[in-house]
Amino acid sequence: MAVTLGYWELRGKGEPIKLMMEYMGIDYKMKFYHFGGAPDFDSSDWYSKKFQLGIDFPNVPYLIDGDVKLTESYAIMRYLARKHKQLYPETDEEHIKCDQLQGVIYDFRATYTRTFYDRVTHEQSKTKFLEDFPVKMANYESWLAKSKWLAGDRLLYIDFMFGEYLSCLLLVFPGCLDNFPVTKKYLETFxxxxxxxxxxxxxRFQKFPILTPRAMFGGEKQPN
Incomplete structure (x- = not known):
């Protein structure tokens, strides 16, 4: 029986989960929810149904796999990895690295999303993001120089979150990885x-939209 992944009609936090399921060969179907454009940004397609699914903490993305109903991206990714015995940490070292990297990647991605959802001081936010970007990327560059994948020599669930984030960064800032050859090679390998x-x-893959229509960039089905 196919599992169901519910999310907006965009990449966002749902895409890393899709990438994992594609890689593992999991039979899945998507339940998309519409997010309207300006000026209303109507999201009632989800909010009118979120409490009808029997999910303890209703949110998107969500996964329904028989009696299992989950929200929160990393919880879903870890569940799928454990169940299918792929992409899941096996050693204490791998677990420790994944636990740390979950937070690090989440925080890094959050600075990016805040920048593009800032409709008031967008240009200032964008400038600040680009100023801080080399320092943040330098940390990943030195980290990835030690091993093929984020947690070592094995591809794990954490790589699907980071790989998707890097892919979106390149759409927003073409050439942003040119000064970081190790990270650029990592993404190419992924x-x-x-x-x-x-x-x-x-x-099945849609390059855009990356974010919801509220975003200053990446919320369009095809940017100008």
């Missing part, structure tokens, strides 16, 4: 994985 490449070349 996107060259057979099932990832196949998915991204299929009709």
């Amino acid at each position: 996107e060259a994985l057979e099932r990832i490449a196949s998915y991204k070349n299929s009709e």
Whole structure:
């Protein structure tokens, strides 16, 4: 039986989960919710139904797998990895690294999303993000120089969150990884994985939108 992933009609926090399921060969179906454009940004398609699904903490993305109903991106990714015995940490070292990296990547991504949802002082937020970007990326560059993947020599669930984030960064800031060859090579290796490449070349993959229509960039189905 196919699992159901519910999310907005965009990449956002749902895409890393889709990437994982594609890579693991999991039979899944998407339940998309519409997020309207300006000026109303109507999100009632989700909010009118969120309490009808029997989910303890209703939110998107959510996963329904038989009797299992989960929200929170990392919880969903860890659940899928454990159940299918793929992409899950096996050693204490891998667990420790993944626990740390979950927070680090979440915080880094949050600075990016705050920048593009800031409709009042967007240009100042964007300037600040770009000023801080080299310092943050330098940390990843030195970290990734030690191993092939984020937590070591094995591809784990955490790589799907980071790989997706880097992919979106390049759409927003083309060339932003040019001064970080190790990280750039990491992303190229990730996107060259057979099932990832196949998915991204299929009709199931949509490059845009990245964020909701509230965003100053990336909320369009196809940017100008």
